[in-house]
Amino acid sequence: MKTARVVYAGAIHEGREENGQLILQDGRTVSEEEVQWLTPLEPQTVFALGLNYADHASELAFNAPTEPLVFLKGPNTFVGHRGQTHRPSDVTFMHYECELAVVIGKTARNVKQEDAYDYVSGYTIANDYAFRDYLENYYRPNLRVKNRDHCTPLGPWFVDAKDIPDPMNLKLRTYVNGELTQEGTTENMIFDIPQLIEYLSSFMTLSEGDIILTGTPKGTVNVACGDEVVTEIEGLGKLSNTIMGGDSE
Known part of the structure; x- marks a missing residue:
């Protein structure tokens, strides 16, 4: 459903x-x-993966990580379907990131990979915009890159896990003003969903409503004010967003 x-x-x-x-x-x-x-649910703790697709890491001239590169996102960052995201006036490179969002359904601690899907309640789409001008370095992502107000559209739907039999084989696409600019598949993640749940739950407790944003494939391009960006994931729908000028109020 x-x-x-x-x-x-x-x-x-x-x-x-x-x-x-x-x-x-x-x-x-x-x-x-x-x-x-x-947003289809009210996010609790949100974990975001950097460089979780090797082709995207190469696109940005980084080496693929050997351990999950994870950072946190605040609740201020999320906006619903058909919402607006502001492009700061001082930014020269702002790009979308179509990502599969994994929603945790119950308390998880020290979960093994073979049991990981038992802790997933469902999935949705995230478009986690990045403001590359603010990136300090590979190991310490700057808060301003990923935590600006309304920089992450989420939705439009929450889809039950039982309706997505193989989340590691879903096509991802992004369209800017109707033109296909990004295409990939979740099977190309470096760290898959079970690995991520095992990794995170090995040192902290995951709770119902927590979300894992699993990274994006190659094909990220600069977006401009007035652009309509549609991120699509097979079985989950299409998430639409518009880029506005200036900083949000």
Whole structure:
């Protein structure tokens, strides 16, 4: 099942996707344009992977990591489907990152790879914009690169894990103003989902609602104010976002 959170008629509603339509909990059918899309869940601790696809690491002239390169993201960074992300006026290189977002469904500590999927409740799409001008170095990602307000669209749907039988074989695509600019597959991750859950849970407790953003393949290009960016993952839908000028208020 695909579920969402939206604002409609002044109230927050949960909804579901059915035959391409958005059905609210009270049974009303509304169009995508009639609602304000929220993130499909309220993120708790969010872990983001850097350079988790070898082709993307090469694209940025980095060596592929031998251990997961993980950093944290604050709740201020997330915005829903059809939301806006601001491009700072001093940035010369801002690019999207289409990522599979893995949602933890229950408390996880010292989980082994063979049991990892038992702790996954579902998946959604993240577009984790990066502001490369602010990157200090490979080992210490600058907070400004990945933690600006509304820099990470998330959604539109939360998809139950049982509806994605093989999350390690999903196609990812990004379109800028309708043009295909990025294409890859989750099977090319350096560290797959079970490895990431085992790694993270080996030194800290993962909780329900935590999210792991699993990295992006090659094909990241600079985006400009006014661009519409659509990130798509097989089985999860399409996440749309618009780039605006200036810093967010």
